[in-house]
Amino acid sequence: MKKYALLLSLIVGFASCEYILFEEDPADDPISNFDALWRAVDEGYSFFEFKRINWDSVYTVYRPKVNNNTRALELFNTMSDMLFTLRDGHVNLNAGFNRSRNWEWFLGFPPNYDKNIIERNYWRQQEWYTGPFVHTVLDSVGYVRYGSFSSVFNESHLDLIIARFQNAKGIIIDVRDNGGGFGYLVPLLASRFADQRRLAYTFVVKNGPAHNDFTTPVKVYVEPQGERQFTKPVIILTNRMCYSATNFFVATMKNFPHVRVIGDWTGGGGGTPVSKELPNGWIVRYSSTQSFMPNGFNIEGGIPPDIQVNMTESDRLRNKDTILERALAELK
Amino acid sequence: MSKCHIIIFQVIKRSTASACRALCYTVLLTLYAITALSGQSEDNARSKSAFHLKLGGGASLQTIRDQAMSPLLYNGIQIGIYAGIDVRGVRDLYRMDALFWLGETSSERSGRTSENYTYTINSSYLWRVSPDDARWNWHLGAAVTNWGSFRNHQSLINSNFFYDLFFSTGLTAATERHFRLFRRDWYADWQIIVPALTYGLRPNYSGLDVAPPDDDSFQGFADAQFVSFGKLLNVKSRIELVYPLLNGNRVGLLYYWDFFSTSIGAHPAQQSMQSAQLSLHVLLSKR
Secondary structure (H helix, E strand, C coil): CCHHHHHHHHHHHHHHHHHHHHHCCCCCCCCHHHHHHHHHHHHCCCCCHHCCHHHHHHHHHHHHHCCCCCCCHHHHHHHHHHCCCCCCCCCECCCCECCCCCCCHHCCCCCCCCHHHHHHHHHHHCCEEEEEEEEEECCCEEEECCCCCCCCCCHHHHHHHHHHCCCCEEEEECCCCCCCCCCCCHHHHHHHHHHCCCEEEEEEEEECCCCCCHHHCCEECCCCCCCCCCCCEEEEECCCEEECCCHHHHHHHHCCCCEEEECCCEEECCCCCCEEEECCCCCEECEEEECCCCCCEEHHHHHCCCCCCCCCHCCCCCHCCHHHHHHHHHHH | CCHEEEHHHHHHHHHHHHHHHHHHHHHHHHHHHHHHHCCCCCCCCCCCEEEEEEEEEEEEEEEEEEEECCCCCEEEEEEEEEEEEEEEEEEEEEEEEEEEEEEEEEEECCCEEEEEEEEEEEEEEEECCCCCCCCEEEEEEEEEEEEEEEEECCCCCCCCEEEEEHHHHHEEEEEEEEEEEEEEEEEEEEEEEEEEEEEEEEEEECCCCCCCCCCCCEEEEEEEEEEECCCCEEEEEEEEEEEEEHHEEEEEEEEEEEEECCCCCCCCCCEEEEEEEEEEEEEEEEE
C-alpha cells in the first residue's frame, strides 16, 4: 500500500513540477516595459523607411525619461510621446486607463463635412435607412451616405440601393468622416460598382525584424459580384477623416474608369494593424503591412482626390455643402 | 478577426454550456457503471485479445506561453471529452486516444483571457517485449500523433488567432501491471510518446491573421516546416488506472500530460496540458 501511495505522490509531484519547464514571466519594471515596447515596434512596424523615421534615435531621446521609479502615468506619457513620432493613426498604446493616439492626419486640416447641413438641407427627412446606409435622391442623382465600415451590411442592402438608383444619372457615395472598420466590407461594397475584374491594390506584410523585411507583394483583385452592378458615373466624397478601410475603399474604387473622387485627400492608413501585449499587460497596436495602388503609390499618407474641393465658409453660412454641390454639378 | 472566426467562437461559447451538460451526463453514466463495482468477474486475467471502445470526459489544466500571443503565462481549466480504442492481441497492442478540450486561459498579471480549443489524436502500435510471466509488461513501438491548439485572444485586434498544429511520428514505450487493491483487481498502465519528426504549423511573423480584404484562404501567413528535436521538444505521457467490470468492460481513470516547447516560426511557444479523464471501456470483441 505504501508503495502505491509513493507512486501516486511521485506522479502528482511530477505533474506539479512542470512549471520549472516554463520560463518566468518577463520583468515588469518601467525600463523593461519601455524596452519591450520599443523592440516590438522596431521589429514589427512597417513604415520606418517610407516615413524616414530613425527609430534608434527615437530610443535615445525617450529612454532617458524612464527609470525604475517612473510611475505608470509617467511611463504611459513617455511611451505615448515616443509612439506619436510614428505619425500613424493605427498606432495606439492601450493602458486601460487611457489610450494613446495620433490624430494629426485629420486635426490639422479642414473638417469638410457638416452632418447638420446634409441632414437639414439635402435629406429633408426624405432619406431611406437601409442597414447602415442612408440614401436619397438629389436632382435625379442617387446619394448614399456610409458613415463607418464598422457598421455591417449585407448583399440585400446593396441589392436594394442599386435597384433603387438603377435609372439615376449617377451615384454619389459620401464616405466623409468614415474612419474605417472591417476590411472585408470593402470588396463587398466596391464589387457592386465593378465593371470588370481589376487589380485593386497590392500589399506586403512584415516577415522579419529588419525594417525592410517584407513578404513578396500580394495582389488583391476586385470583380463584379452580386445581383447587379452600377457602372454609370460614380462620385466618392472624401475628407481627411477617411481612414483605414475607407482609404482602401477609395483606393479600390479609383481603379474603375467611371469613378471619380471629389473633396480632400483621404487621411491615409494603408497599414493593417496588429496588437501585442507588453509585460505589464498594456497593449500596443501598430501597422504591420504596406499597401500600394496598381501604379505603385503608397496609400499610407492618403489618396488625393481627382477634384480638390474644400467647403467654404460662405457656403456653410448658406447651408450649402460645397463638396456635394460640386459633385452634383459634375453629374448634371 | 474574420467573420469566420467570430462565428466559430460564438458557436463554441454557446456550446460550452451544452458541453458541460454532456460532460455531466457522461460522468453520471460512468458512475452508474462503476456502481457495479461488486460485479467484477472472478477471472479478470487479460484476454488473449480484446477490442475496447473507450468514451469519457474530464477536465484539464492548460498552461501556455506563446510569444506570438503574449510574453505572459496564460493558464486555465478546460473541459474535455475523450474517445479511444484499445485493440489488444497476444503480444501487441494498438491504441488510439482522441481528446478534445475547450475553455479559457488567463494571465495572472494582465487579467486578460484567451478562448482555447485543443485536440490531440495519438495512435500507437506497441509490441510486448517482456516475457509472458513478467510482473511488468513492457511494450515498445511507434506512434503517429496530431496535436492542434487554437487560441482566440480578443484583446489583440487583427492578430488574435494563434495556433499550434503538429503532425508527428515518434517512438513510444509502455508498461502495465496487474495488482490487487481493496480485494479488487486493477491494472495500471503507463505509456510515454516522444515525437521525433514533426510537420508543424505556427502563426506567421507579424501575427496578422486577416489578409485584406479578410481573405481567410490566404495561406501565406502560416510558418510551416518539418522539424525534429532541435525545434520541437514534445513529451506525451498517459497513466491509466483500469478497473475491470463484468463482461470484460472496464472503467478507466486516465491522467494525460502533454508538454511541448517549440521554436517553429518566428515566436517560440511552450504549452502543457494536464488532463484527468474518466472513461468507460466497452468490450466489443474478445478471444
